Amino acid sequence: MSALVAMVRHEWRVQRRELAPVAMLTIMPVVLITVLLPTYENALAQDARGVGAAEHAVPGFAVMFALFLAAHAGMTFFRDHAWHTWMRLRTLPVPASTLVTAKLVVPFLLVLFQLVAVFAVGAALFDLRVRGSLAGLVLVLTVFAACVLALSVLAVAVCRTVVHLAAVTNVGTLVLSGLGGALVPVVLLPGWLQPLAPLTPSYWAMRSLQTVVSDGAGLTGVLPPLGVLGAMTAGVAAVGAVLLRPDRPKEAW
Amino acid sequence: MTPFLRVDGVHVRYDDRPALNGVSLDLHRGTVLGLLGHNGAGKTTLARAVTGLVPLSAGRITVGGVDVTRDRRAARRLTGVAPQDLAVFPPLTAVENIRSWAELSGLRGGRCRRAVDEAVEMMQLGELRDRRVGQLSGGEQRRVHCAMAIVARPPLLLLDEPTVGVDPVTRRAILGHVGALAAAGTAVLYSTHYLAEVEQLGAEVVILHRGAVLAAGGVAELVGRFSETAVELTFRSGDGVEAIRTPVADPVDELPAVLHRFGDRRQDLVGVAIHRPSLEDVFVRLTSGETRLTSGETGPASGEAPAAEEAGR
Numbered sequence: 001m002s003a004l005v006a007m008v009r010h011e012w013r014v015q016r017r018e019l020a021p022v023a024m025l026t027i028m029p030v031v032l033i034t035v036l037l038p039t040y041e042n043a044l045a046q047d048a049r050g051v052g053a054a055e056h057a058v059p060g061f062a063v064m065f066a067l068f069l070a071a072h073a074g075m076t077f078f079r080d081h082a083w084h085t086w087m088r089l090r091t092l093p094v095p096a097s098t099l100v101t102a103k104l105v106v107p108f109l110l111v112l113f114q115l116v117a118v119f120a121v122g123a124a125l126f127d128l129r130v131r132g133s134l135a136g137l138v139l140v141l142t143v144f145a146a147c148v149l150a151l152s153v154l155a156v157a158v159c160r161t162v163v164h165l166a167a168v169t170n171v172g173t174l175v176l177s178g179l180g181g182a183l184v185p186v187v188l189l190p191g192w193l194q195p196l197a198p199l200t201p202s203y204w205a206m207r208s209l210q211t212v213v214s215d216g217a218g219l220t221g222v223l224p225p226l227g228v229l230g231a232m233t234a235g236v237a238a239v240g241a242v243l244l245r246p247d248r249p250k251e252a253w
Numbered sequence: 254m255t256p257f258l259r260v261d262g263v264h265v266r267y268d269d270r271p272a273l274n275g276v277s278l279d280l281h282r283g284t285v286l287g288l289l290g291h292n293g294a295g296k297t298t299l300a301r302a303v304t305g306l307v308p309l310s311a312g313r314i315t316v317g318g319v320d321v322t323r324d325r326r327a328a329r330r331l332t333g334v335a336p337q338d339l340a341v342f343p344p345l346t347a348v349e350n351i352r353s354w355a356e357l358s359g360l361r362g363g364r365c366r367r368a369v370d371e372a373v374e375m376m377q378l379g380e381l382r383d384r385r386v387g388q389l390s391g392g393e394q395r396r397v398h399c400a401m402a403i404v405a406r407p408p409l410l411l412l413d414e415p416t417v418g419v420d421p422v423t424r425r426a427i428l429g430h431v432g433a434l435a436a437a438g439t440a441v442l443y444s445t446h447y448l449a450e451v452e453q454l455g456a457e458v459v460i461l462h463r464g465a466v467l468a469a470g471g472v473a474e475l476v477g478r479f480s481e482t483a484v485e486l487t488f489r490s491g492d493g494v495e496a497i498r499t500p501v502a503d504p505v506d507e508l509p510a511v512l513h514r515f516g517d518r519r520q521d522l523v524g525v526a527i528h529r530p531s532l533e534d535v536f537v538r539l540t541s542g543e544t545r546l547t548s549g550e551t552g553p554a555s556g557e558a559p560a561a562e563e564a565g566r
Contacts, residue, residue: 017344088340
């Protein structure tokens with residue numbers, strides 16, 4: 001068993017005891033879709049763009065609540081500092097990069113599970129039809145899950161306390177969701193805000209999802225927006241990796 | 254015989270503040286080395302330096318012949334650590350904590366299971382093995398913490414105050430197991446504030462003070478060098494009592510002579526006690542002596558400290 005596999009197993013043992021937030025952040029988008037679908041129907045009918053309400057609401061809330069999970073992923077770092085286990089882990093013959101990577105694997109899978117679950121419920125309950133490639137949809141969700149983890153690493157890198165992390169990730173989620181078109185389509189945003197939308201990864205995640213879900217694109221067709229999302233993910237991950245000092249003490253408050 | 258752990262002229266600085274100042278010590282397999290010192294003396298920094306967690310500004314540390322600075326990972330494979338701060342995973346059960354650590358240390362399959370069972374047995378965690386560590390008492394958590402350090406049976410064990418917060422029975426058990434591990438060939442660096450534990454373990458001792466080795470040697474040797482047996486006579490004096498301590502080489506032989514010397518106060522004599530010095534007396538004398546030295550006064554350790562520092566090797 002390699003160190004990476006052993007560490008992932010260990011993280012799973014710990015994180016499986018803390019799945020309540022993941023469950024809540026998977027159920028909540030379904031609840032909100034149920035409640036807000038008529039509102040979306042009205043808004044999108046007025047917009048007359050031909051995009052079904054579920055085709056916007058399901059990807060939108062999936063993206064927004066996946067972003068909320070960035071805090072959950074970041075907590076795994078703060079938790080180890082609070083338990084004094086991080087420095088103990090560092091006495092193992094395992095490089096810090098392996099420890100960090102392993103800590104991100106379980107949250108990555110949880111975000112992916114959450115995204116897939118919301119889409120599955122969307123198809124089952126809200127008549128969401130994926131017109132394009134299912135493989136393309138899975139690819140977009142996978143890249144976006146990686147993007148959430150990259151944002152999480154960046155947040156951990158810049159935050160010293162749990163309170164900072166919660167503030168940064170909550171506000172960041174709302175800003176990225178609103179500006180990226182996850183809450184309402186970008187065309188419904190104020191005119192002066194719309195040019196800023198392409199600066200957010202959530203915008204490219206929504207573009208990629210709508211390309212597959214609404215426009216019926218296949219794997220090739222989704223590559224342009226997905227490529228931008230992938231590039232942004234790589235950029236955020238690189239900045240996060242440079243700024244992350246995993247041995248620097250983190251404080252609970 | 255080549256020492257398993259060699260710390261050679263190690264300096265560590267935190268920003269501009271020296272944390273270790275030319276520390277040298279040797280630790281052989283099958284022995285326990287007690288590391289004593291006040292809070293902030295450098296004990297934890299030394300343990301961190303041995304595991305490569307803090308960079309050395311000068312000096313060299315080898316574990317099993319491996320230079321810690323050059324090959325941290327190889328050195329860490331030979332080292333088990335129980336840090337000063339309790340470091341366990343509260344959501345996991347006791348046995349899950351130990352199993353995780355065994356796996357992270359590279360054990361697998363039947364070897365891993367046997368090692369976990371042995372560690373559970375050794376730290377008397379049988380009844381607690383399936384309880385979440387977060388629900389255990391501080392002393393029970395400390396046993397899990399120690400079990401994680403020993404589960405992979407590393408040849409070098411760094412135990413940083415392993416008995417803090419445990420009850421006397423558990424403390425005795427932990428000391429017994431430390432002794433047993435040493436007898437089986439483990440080199441144990443044992444940092445503690447409980448000096449009696451070091452005496453119980455029959456350990457060699459290094460006293461750290463302000464990042465430097467103040468004295469080193471066996472307990473008997475240090476007691477002999479830095480303290481003295483005395484006869485203490487207590488006399489009535491006015492409304493209170495007065496204690497007079499007289500250093501002696503052999504209290505039984507010299508007691509009559511001491512009593513004779515104070516014959517004129519025999520009617521006021523209320524107590525006779527023989528004071529046999531302990532490691533604690535040596536520790537207090539040396540570390541408080543060092544304090545006096547640095548404040549410009551003379552003290553009992555003034556002539557001893559340089560020689561003691563050499564004895565650190």
